Amino acid sequence: MTYLAKPKLLSADAPRNALGYTRRDYEGAISTLCAGCGHDSISAAIVQACFDLDIEPHKVAKLSGIGCSSKTPDYFLGNSHGFNSVHGRMPSVLTGAALANRNLIYLGVSGDGDSASIGIGQFAHAMRRGVNMTYIVENNGVYGLTKGQFSATADKGSKSKKGVLNSDSPIDLAALALQLGATYVARSFSGDKEQLVPLIKGALCHNGPALIDVLSPCVTFNNHSGSTRSYDYVRQHNEAVNRVEVILPRDPIEASYPPGSLRRIVQHDGSILHLRKLDIDYDPSDRIGAINHLQERQALGEIVTGLLYVDSSAQDMHSHLNTVEKPLNQLGDAYLCPGSKALHALNDALM
Amino acid sequence: MKPTDISAPDYLHKVVDCQWACPAHTPVPEYIRQIAAGDFAAAYLLNWRSNVFPGILGRVCDRPCEPACRRGRVDKEPVAICRLKRVAADFKEDIHELLPKAPTVKNGKRIACVGAGPASLTVARDLAVQGYSVTVFDSGQSAGGMMRSQIPKFRLPDSVIDEECGYVAGLDVELRQNEWIGSLRELLAGNWDAVFVGTGAPRGRDADLPGRKEAAAHIHVGIDWLANVAFGHVTKIARRVIVLGGGNTAMDCCRSARRLGGEDVHVVVRSGFDEMKASPWEKEDAIHEGIPIHNYLVQKAFTHDNGRLTGVLFEKVQAEYDAAGRRSLVPTGEPDVHRECDEVLLAIGQENAFTWIERDIGVEFDRHGMPVLDAKTLQSTLPRVFFGGDAALGPKNIITAVAQGHEAAISIDLFCRNEPLTQRPGPLVNLVSQKMGIHEWSYDNHVSEEARRKVPVKTLEEALKDIKLEFELGYDLKLACGETERCLNCDVATVFTPKLCIECDACVDICPTECITFTANGEEDELRGRLKAPAKNREQALYLAEGLKTGRVMVKDENVCLHCGMCAERCPTGAWDMQKFTIDVAQAGAEAPRS
Numbered sequence: 001m002t003y004l005a006k007p008k009l010l011s012a013d014a015p016r017n018a019l020g021y022t023r024r025d026y027e028g029a030i031s032t033l034c035a036g037c038g039h040d041s042i043s044a045a046i047v048q049a050c051f052d053l054d055i056e057p058h059k060v061a062k063l064s065g066i067g068c069s070s071k072t073p074d075y076f077l078g079n080s081h082g083f084n085s086v087h088g089r090m091p092s093v094l095t096g097a098a099l100a101n102r103n104l105i106y107l108g109v110s111g112d113g114d115s116a117s118i119g120i121g122q123f124a125h126a127m128r129r130g131v132n133m134t135y136i137v138e139n140n141g142v143y144g145l146t147k148g149q150f151s152a153t154a155d156k157g158s159k160s161k162k163g164v165l166n167s168d169s170p171i172d173l174a175a176l177a178l179q180l181g182a183t184y185v186a187r188s189f190s191g192d193k194e195q196l197v198p199l200i201k202g203a204l205c206h207n208g209p210a211l212i213d214v215l216s217p218c219v220t221f222n223n224h225s226g227s228t229r230s231y232d233y234v235r236q237h238n239e240a241v242n243r244v245e246v247i248l249p250r251d252p253i254e255a256s257y258p259p260g261s262l263r264r265i266v267q268h269d270g271s272i273l274h275l276r277k278l279d280i281d282y283d284p285s286d287r288i289g290a291i292n293h294l295q296e297r298q299a300l301g302e303i304v305t306g307l308l309y310v311d312s313s314a315q316d317m318h319s320h321l322n323t324v325e326k327p328l329n330q331l332g333d334a335y336l337c338p339g340s341k342a343l344h345a346l347n348d349a350l351m
Numbered sequence: 352m353k354p355t356d357i358s359a360p361d362y363l364h365k366v367v368d369c370q371w372a373c374p375a376h377t378p379v380p381e382y383i384r385q386i387a388a389g390d391f392a393a394a395y396l397l398n399w400r401s402n403v404f405p406g407i408l409g410r411v412c413d414r415p416c417e418p419a420c421r422r423g424r425v426d427k428e429p430v431a432i433c434r435l436k437r438v439a440a441d442f443k444e445d446i447h448e449l450l451p452k453a454p455t456v457k458n459g460k461r462i463a464c465v466g467a468g469p470a471s472l473t474v475a476r477d478l479a480v481q482g483y484s485v486t487v488f489d490s491g492q493s494a495g496g497m498m499r500s501q502i503p504k505f506r507l508p509d510s511v512i513d514e515e516c517g518y519v520a521g522l523d524v525e526l527r528q529n530e531w532i533g534s535l536r537e538l539l540a541g542n543w544d545a546v547f548v549g550t551g552a553p554r555g556r557d558a559d560l561p562g563r564k565e566a567a568a569h570i571h572v573g574i575d576w577l578a579n580v581a582f583g584h585v586t587k588i589a590r591r592v593i594v595l596g597g598g599n600t601a602m603d604c605c606r607s608a609r610r611l612g613g614e615d616v617h618v619v620v621r622s623g624f625d626e627m628k629a630s631p632w633e634k635e636d637a638i639h640e641g642i643p644i645h646n647y648l649v650q651k652a653f654t655h656d657n658g659r660l661t662g663v664l665f666e667k668v669q670a671e672y673d674a675a676g677r678r679s680l681v682p683t684g685e686p687d688v689h690r691e692c693d694e695v696l697l698a699i700g701q702e703n704a705f706t707w708i709e710r711d712i713g714v715e716f717d718r719h720g721m722p723v724l725d726a727k728t729l730q731s732t733l734p735r736v737f738f739g740g741d742a743a744l745g746p747k748n749i750i751t752a753v754a755q756g757h758e759a760a761i762s763i764d765l766f767c768r769n770e771p772l773t774q775r776p777g778p779l780v781n782l783v784s785q786k787m788g789i790h791e792w793s794y795d796n797h798v799s800e801e802a803r804r805k806v807p808v809k810t811l812e813e814a815l816k817d818i819k820l821e822f823e824l825g826y827d828l829k830l831a832c833g834e835t836e837r838c839l840n841c842d843v844a845t846v847f848t849p850k851l852c853i854e855c856d857a858c859v860d861i862c863p864t865e866c867i868t869f870t871a872n873g874e875e876d877e878l879r880g881r882l883k884a885p886a887k888n889r890e891q892a893l894y895l896a897e898g899l900k901t902g903r904v905m906v907k908d909e910n911v912c913l914h915c916g917m918c919a920e921r922c923p924t925g926a927w928d929m930q931k932f933t934i935d936v937a938q939a940g941a942e943a944p945r946s
Contacts, residue, residue, distance in 0.1 A: 035921045
C-alpha cells in the first residue's frame with residue numbers, strides 16, 4: 001500500500017475513450033491492500049474493461065461481501081454505485097438490487113472465503129437463478145485478513161507459509177458454477193491482464209450469470225514455494241484453452257486467423273467474442289465437456305484458464321420471472337395501484 | 352530494442368530535463384530541495400559552482416531549463432526555476448566564509464582574460480582556485496561586461512553585479528578596469544601562458560536605409576543606447592518612440608524608453624509575433640507596460656523633415672514556408688505603412704568586432720569574421736589563445752557564456768599542463784537509494800498539484816517613474832516554498848532490478864501516468880505504439896530492462912514519469928527503487944580519464 005493519493009497530473013497524450021474519459025476516471029480511492037496483491041491487478045483490469053467498453057460509471061452497481069477482495073470495490077469505479085454487504089451475502093443483496101432495477105450493470109466482487117466458505121449457499125443460488133451479473137471471485141486460497149489460514153479453495157497438499165499441509169479437498173468454483181447453470185464461466189490469473197481484461201469485458205456484455213474465477217496471489221501469505229497460488233506456480237501450471245477478444249458492434253474486425261483456429265460467438269447485446277483456440281479440441285459451448293476437462297486437468301496438476309463455457313443465447317432471471325421492464329422505483333402510483341376497477345376485474349377472474 | 356544502460360552518465364542526466372537543458376548543467380532539483388529546506392546558502396553555493404552568477408541569472412537568465420521542465424509536459428506551466436534561483440540569492444546569509452579560497456602558493460602560470468563579462472569571469476574563477484594567476488583586462492569602469500552595460504537596472508540592479516563579480520575578484524583575480532586592449536600582439540608580448548578572449552559581441556547592427564544619415568541624431572543603435580542609459584549618459588527620450596527588432600534587446604530598449612519619457616512606445620518586428628526571438632515572459636512584461644508589438648512589418652525608410660525624424664515607413668509582409676519548412680517573408684502587396692515617431696531605437700542584431708586582433712599573428716578568422724575555433728575546446732588556431740562567450744560562436748546568452756567559460760578553463764588548464772585538450776575530464780556521477788522505510792523516502796515524493804506562483808512586481812505607476820527601480824520584487828518565502836513543492840525531483844531516478852521482479856503488475860497499476868508496461872520486446876518504433884499509454888514523445892527515452900521470468904521486458908516511458916515513487920512503494924520485492932542521481936560536470940582541475 002501507499003499513503004499518498006495518486007497525483008492527478010496526466011499527460012495530454014493519455015488515451016481517452018468514446019465518452020472522453022481517461023482510465024484515471026474509472027479509478028477509485030487509493031488501495032490499502034499489501035504491495036503486490038493480485039487483487040489490485042484485478043481492480044486495474046476492471047478499470048481497463050470499463051474504460052474499453054465506454055461504460056458510463058453511473059450505470060454500474062458494484063457489490064461485495066467481506067474480506068480483502070471485498071474491500072477492492074472502493075479502489076475502482078469511484079463514480080459508480082456501491083454496496084459493501086454482510087460476509088458472504090453479496091449474491092442475495094445483488095439479486096434483490098437486480099430485481100428492483102434491471103437497468104444497471106451488476107458487478108459482484110468476492111473472494112474465496114466470502115464465496116466458497118460462508119457464502120457458498122448464496123453463490124450457488126445466484127448462479128442457478130440466472131441473475132444477470134458479473135461475479136468475480138478473487139481467489140488466493142487463503143484468508144489474508146486473518147493471517148493466512150487455508151481457505152476452502154486451497155489445493156489439497158499445498159503448503160501454508162508456516163509449513164502446514166492442507167488436508168481438505170478444494171472447492172472448484174468454476175466447476176461448481178458450470179454445474180449450477182452459470183452461462184458464462186471463465187478462469188484467469190491476476191498476473192495476466194491480456195487474458196483477464198477481455199474475459200471481464202465479455203462477462204460485462206453477457207446476459208446472465210457470468211462467473212470469473214481469478215487466481216490472485218496473496219503476496220503476503222501465499223506466495224511461497226509449496227503454495228499452489230503463488231505467482232510462479234500459477235505461471236508454470238497455467239494451461240489456457242483459448243484467448244478471447246471482445247469486439248463491439250462498432251469495432252472494425254481486423255484480425256485474421258488460420259481456418260479452424262477461431263470461434264466467433266455473438267452475444268445477446270451484439271458483442272462478439274473472438275475465441276482464438278489454444279487447445280484445438282476444446283469446445284466452450286459444451287457444458288459437460290467443460291466440467292470433464294476441468295476435472296481431468298486438475299488431476300494432472302494443471303490450472304485451466306480461459307473462457308471455459310459460454311451460452312450465447314442465455315436468458316436471465318428477469319425473463320424466467322417475466323418481470324416488468326422498468327425499474328421498480330420508476331413505476332408510478334397509477335401503475336402500482338390500478339384502482340378498485342382493476343381489483344374487481346381481478347376478483348372476478350378468480351371466481 | 353536493446354536494454355537500457357543506466358550507468359552511462361548521459362542516460363539519467365537526460366531524465367533530469369532542466370539540468371540537461373542548462374548549458375552549465377546546474378543541478379536544479381537539488382538546489383530547489385535545499386531552498387525548501389531553508390538552506391539558502393547551500394542552494395546558492397551549488398548554483399555558484401555551476402553558473403557563477405546565481406543572483407544575476409536568477410533575474411535575467413534566458414532559462415533554457417524552464418521550457419524543458421518535465422512539469423510543463425504534465426501541467427500547465429513549468430516550475431519557476433529561474434525565480435527560485437533568485438530566492439537562494441536573496442535569502443542567503445553572508446557566504447564569504449563558505450567560498451573556496453585561492454591557494455596562497457600559485458602554480459606559476461599567468462593567464463590573461465580580455466573583457467570582464469560572464470565568460471571571462473568564469474574562466475578567471477575556475478583557474479584562480481586551481482592556483483593560476485589570472486588578470487582580467489576590461490575597458491569598463493567596473494566588471495560585468497554586457498550584464499552591466501546592456502541589461503537595464505530595473506531588471507538587474509548594480510548591487511547584484513557588484514556582489515557576484517566581487518566573489519570572483521576575491522579569489523586573488525586581478526581585475527584591471529579601464530584598460531582597453533587595442534592589440535592582441537602587444538598583449539601576447541606580455542608572456543602570458545594563455546590568453547582568453549571574452550569580449551562579447553559589442554557592435555549593434557545598423558540599418559542602412561534612406562533617411563538614416565539625415566535623421567541620424569534621432570536614430571540610435573540599441574545596445575549603445577542601452578549602455579548610455581546604464582551609465583547615465585542618456586536620461587530622457589522623445590515622446591513617440593519606435594523600437595525596431597524582436598529580440599530581448601528590443602524588449603529592454605522599449606521598456607527603458609517607457610521609463611525615460613517615452614509615452615507612446617511601439618515595437619515593430621519583421622517576423623510574426625510568435626516567432627520573435629524575445630523570451631515569452633519579456634514580451635509579456637513589455638505588453639504589460641503598455642507597449643504594443645506590431646508584426647510582419649519590414650522597415651523601408653526613415654522619413655524626416657530636414658533632418659528631424661518624422662517616422663518610419665514599413666512594407667507589409669507575410670510568412671511563406673517552402674517544402675523544407677524554411678520561412679521567407681514575402682511582401683503582401685498592400686500599401687506601405689507609415690508610422691510617426693520622434694526617435695528610433697535599432698535592436699536588429701549584434702555583431703562581433705575583432706578590430707583589435709591583428710590578422711597576421713596566427714589567429715585565423717572565417718569569412719564571417721569569426722575566429723576559427725575547435726567547438727569543443729574553444730582553442731583558436733594560435734594554440735595559447737582561447738575564446739568564449741558571445742566572442743566565440745556568436746551572440747547567445749549569459750548562461751551559455753558561463754558554460755563556454757568552464758570549457759575554456761578546462762582547455763587552458765590542460766594546455767598549461769601539456770596534456771592533450773581532447774582528453775577531457777568526465778563528470779563525477781553517483782546513484783544512491785533514497786529509501787528510509789516502507790513508505791518513507793529522503794525526498795518529499797508528494798506531487799503538488801498547485802499552479803505556478805506569480806512573481807510579485809512593483810505597480811506600473813511606481814515602476815515607470817524610476818528606471819533604476821527593480822521591477823520584480825522576487826518571491827517571498829511563502830511563495831518560494833509553495834513553488835519548490837512543484838518540483839518533481841526528476842533527479843530521484845526510478846531504478847529497476849529485473850531479477851527481483853515477480854511480475855505482479857503492482858507498479859503498472861499504480862503508476863499515475865501509466866508509463867510502465869510489461870510486454871514482449873520489439874523494435875523501438877513498434878514498441879512505442881503498444882505501451883499502456885503510447886510513447887509519442889521521441890525526444891524522451893524508453894527505459895527497457897530484460898531478465899524477467901516470463902521473458903517479457905519492462906518498458907518505462909521516461910516522458911511523463913512524475914518521480915512520485917509510487918511504483919517503488921507498491922513494489923513488494925524492492926525491484927523498483929528510487930535512487931538519487933548526482934552528476935557533477937567536470938571543471939578545470941578535474942582528473943582526466945586515464946587511457
